[in-house]
Amino acid sequence: MLKIYGRANSSNVRKVTWVADELGLPFERTDWGRGFRSTDEPEFKRLSAFGVVPVVDINGFILRESNTITRYLCARARRDDLYPTDLKARALVEAWMDWGSSDLYAGVRPVFMGLVVKNPAFMDPAIIAAGAAEWTRQMQRLDGELAANGPYLAGANLTLADVPTGIVVNRWYAIPFEKPALPHVHAYYDLLGQRPAYQQHVRNGTP
Ligand SMILES: N[C@@H](CCC(=O)N[C@@H](CS)C(=O)NCC(=O)O)C(=O)O
Structure with a gap:
């Protein structure tokens, strides 16, 4: 178990x-x-x-x-579809996982800690604004990547590439702050939202 x-x-x-x-x-x-x-x-x-x-x-x-x-x-579980055994396919999935947990997440943290957790160390509006600007910059990059190579991050189907970024995309839409429209990210959020497991654990109203 x-x-x-x-x-x-x-x-x-x-x-x-x-x-x-x-x-x-x-x-x-x-x-x-x-x-x-x-x-x-x-x-x-x-x-x-x-x-x-x-x-x-x-x-x-x-x-x-x-x-x-x-x-x-x-x-x-031998789920090659989610985590490929082919080394090049695997490396491409891992590159997205690394990006989603590092560069993409860097701006999320100050926004989340300031606006949602209300942690005193992150309440300075300048810290939140700088985080939002960096987060937005990375999300615009994501929008471009999805437009060129979607619908999922590693191509036609869900893989582990989508997991760290899928979490951040939910936060993007669940936290109210000023943000640009990102049509390809929104379509991706809706695509993920068709999956019962994503609905239950991620797109469930919690940022
Ligand atoms: N690199 C770790 C980071 C884990 C992490 O920072 N977890 C946060 C929650 S998302 C945490 O434990 N925060 C302290 C707490 O909840 O007490 C991982 O990916 O598992």
């Missing part, structure tokens, strides 16, 4: 719950992290000293890092 440690509203936990459902993999999830049980508790620290969610227990194998967890689960 897959056990997931982490609150359901965490962007990184949602990658894992979304992928688990795409795989038809049953799981048990317990709430840890901001607003729930503290990851400083010894019970969590025994699983991971890093203090962040998600952590998973897969029949006794303890693993952290959301992207790594999704890759492991897909490889274990």
Whole structure:
């Protein structure tokens, strides 16, 4: 049985719950992290000293890092369609995963922490505005890529390439702030929204 440690509203936990459902993999999830049980508790620290969610227990194998967890689960299930075994196809998927978790996410964090979490360290409007500008710049790049090579990021079908970015796209539409219309990103959001697993874990009204 897959056990997931982490609150359901965490962007990184949602990658894992979304992928688990795409795989038809049953799981048990317990709430840890901001607003729930503290990851400083010894019970969590025994699983991971890093203090962040998600952590998973897969029949006794303890693993952290959301992207790594999704890759492991897909490889274990032999889901070549989601995580290709061909090295070049795999590298293209991983490039999108890296981009979605780093360059794309850089501007998301200050906007999310300021406007949604209302963390005092991010309440300065200049910090939020700078984050929004950087986030918008990356989203415009995404719009261009989808126009040229969509409908999914690695081509015709869903792959793990879409998972980190799919989480950020939901945040883009779920957080009210001034943003340009991005027609190809919007079509992509609607395409992802046709998937029951994305609807349940990501496009569910929570930024
Ligand atoms: N690189 C890690 C980042 C994990 C991370 O930063 N998780 C956040 C939630 S999205 C967290 O644990 N925040 C602290 C908390 O909720 O207590 C991953 O991808 O799993």
